[in-house]
Amino acid sequence: MNNRYLYCFNGIVKREVLRFFQQRSRLLSALVRPLLWLVVFAAGFRAALGVSIMEPYGTYITYQQYITPGLCCMIILFNGMQSSLSMVYDREMGSMKVLLMSPLPRPFLLCCKLIASALLSLLQVVIFLLFAQLVDVDIPLMGYASSIPAIFLIAFFLGALGLMLSNLIKQLENFAGVMNFVIFPMFFLSSALYPLWKMQEASLWLYWLCQYNPFTSCVELLRFALYGQMNLAALTTVIVATSIASFFALMSFKPLHGRK
């Protein structure tokens, strides 16, 4: 890689990391939220929501074990949206102009932002998984290694989605709408908290919504990766969704045109 590009990449990643560690409450809330689900919610619901033997698990598993990949994806989803929030903030504060004044190509700059955001997601998920071990969530050691590419890909997808949204949101205050119209529907209409066959029993149209929600594919990709297995259908869906979201994210960062 040309040195200019390397310096630029390092600079963007370093800034994102510095900002992340300066906002300690962000790291804390990123961990507390899924841990609450894992410890409190799962304890309350595990009796009601029994999980039968299913892939990739070779045996009966606890409910904590089942929702762990979904909670990892929840961390990535929130981090992706948090990154887009920071883009909205940067745009309002003017620091986005500084980024866009770089002589390097915009797609490269935005990719650097997405990679930086994905690295932060990866860090948060690994910390969460280490905590999850304390409540008997058993992840094989190899699972950590095999899940890294999956986490990275999912983080890139959700980051690109956030980037796309950040351009649709004109003001910081409107970001609350993202919570209601993006984060919650994506999370609850997925296999993060319940297997889809349970949803199918309850409602067929909800089942289809869950089935076609790309977040379900993210969860399933990570579920298999945590056990050293590959879910090809989920991988394909996430790659396609990443390509589409990245394309629209990059397209939305064009200069404002002064036509009548």
Next chain:
Amino acid sequence: MSIVTNGLTFYYGKKAAVNGLDLNITSGFNVLLGPNGAGKSTLFSMLTGLYQAASGHIKINGYDYKHDKSNIMQSMGVVFQQSTLDLDLSVKQNLTYYAALHGISSSQALDNISDILAQLQLTQRLDDKVRSLNGGHRRRVEIARALIHQPKVLLLDEATVGLDIDSRKMITEYVGSLSQKLGICVLWATHLIDEISADDQLIIIDEGKIQAQGISGELCNKHNVADVYQLYRSLTANAELT
């Protein structure tokens, strides 16, 4: 070192903020004077590639935006009207981040502007968070930042607004001396009339058009007025100058 625009036009909805603007400036200190809403910031946004003109062309140092955007950005430093510093990062972190965006290593960046940092009395504040700096110091950081990649063209959009008299004086004198010392082309947008001296290149803009361009003193003589204020009054309909 030059900025040339031909028939530059930009609309907000149906209103033309910049209306067929022809500009031709070369190295030296060029003052762009106009009231609020005259089109200065819109012109800057087009010169910096943040906005795309509805029609017209821009050439900076002979480079065309359509084909040589990277070369233009490489040769241009900008201080925007609103502060664009990251308040939670230190002065050094802000400077090195900007340098990185231009493909420059942090050590090289600080080498490039070590003299400037000393002249702007920023060396001692390098590790301070920007949030802890006053408005004048923040502006100096932004000027230092705009010079990191040794630009040939420097754009400053109302860089002294909101600053006290001493800070304004220091910054205008410093940027003026820079244009002479480095031979760069400075475009200084302002609506503060006391920042203009008789030998400055003056461009008066109003309603998105250039109303007059030339050496400030000569323009006053040509229009038979005593000072820049009267010159401005005679050329514009609704001046809001201080």
